[in-house]
Amino acid sequence: MIKDIPQLVVENVAVAIVKEKNELNETVWNSYLINMKDVKLEGVLVTSTGYGQINDEKIRTSTLRHFLDEVEPKSFVKIEPIIEEVFGVNNEYWLSFYLDHKMYDKRYVFLAESITEANFTTVPIINKKGVMII
Numbered sequence: 001m002i003k004d005i006p007q008l009v010v011e012n013v014a015v016a017i018v019k020e021k022n023e024l025n026e027t028v029w030n031s032y033l034i035n036m037k038d039v040k041l042e043g044v045l046v047t048s049t050g051y052g053q054i055n056d057e058k059i060r061t062s063t064l065r066h067f068l069d070e071v072e073p074k075s076f077v078k079i080e081p082i083i084e085e086v087f088g089v090n091n092e093y094w095l096s097f098y099l100d101h102k103m104y105d106k107r108y109v110f111l112a113e114s115i116t117e118a119n120f121t122t123v124p125i126i127n128k129k130g131v132m133i134i
Helices: none
Strands: 013-021 027-035 041-054 057-060 064-071 075-081 090-099 102-110 121-123 128-134
Touching: 013 090, 013 102, 013 121, 027 041, 027 064, 041 075, 057 075, 102 128
Parallel strands: none
Antiparallel strands: 013 027, 013 128, 027 075, 041 057, 041 064, 041 090, 090 102, 121 128
16 A cells, blocks of 8 residues: 555755856856755766756757766755856756665656746855755
8 A cells, every 4th residue: 555655755965056166267057966964875876857848839859967976065066067058948857866775766856947047046065156945
């Protein structure tokens, strides 16, 4: 029965989109996985995709998969760069990982037009400005 399946809740793990400068001093946007836990995440898999509508045209980006293996406690890992052209659609990151031999998963969705400086916060551990979902 479904009521017998434990509902494992992901806490203290976030995804953030951060605006920063690259080595050529150009403005770029990168997505990060932030582990604010005191324990390591193992077997970490992140998928990302964009979907929605722009000017009455349905848009769906490619689905990308990233195996991050381990994310140390109180640390962050870059997932991928993200281009501003997809900020007008929903950007979804689906995270799965193991903790204490149990599998956890969570979906993080940055809604269309939500990745803006007006929504910036200071992202913990990275200590840069960006949009974050916990």
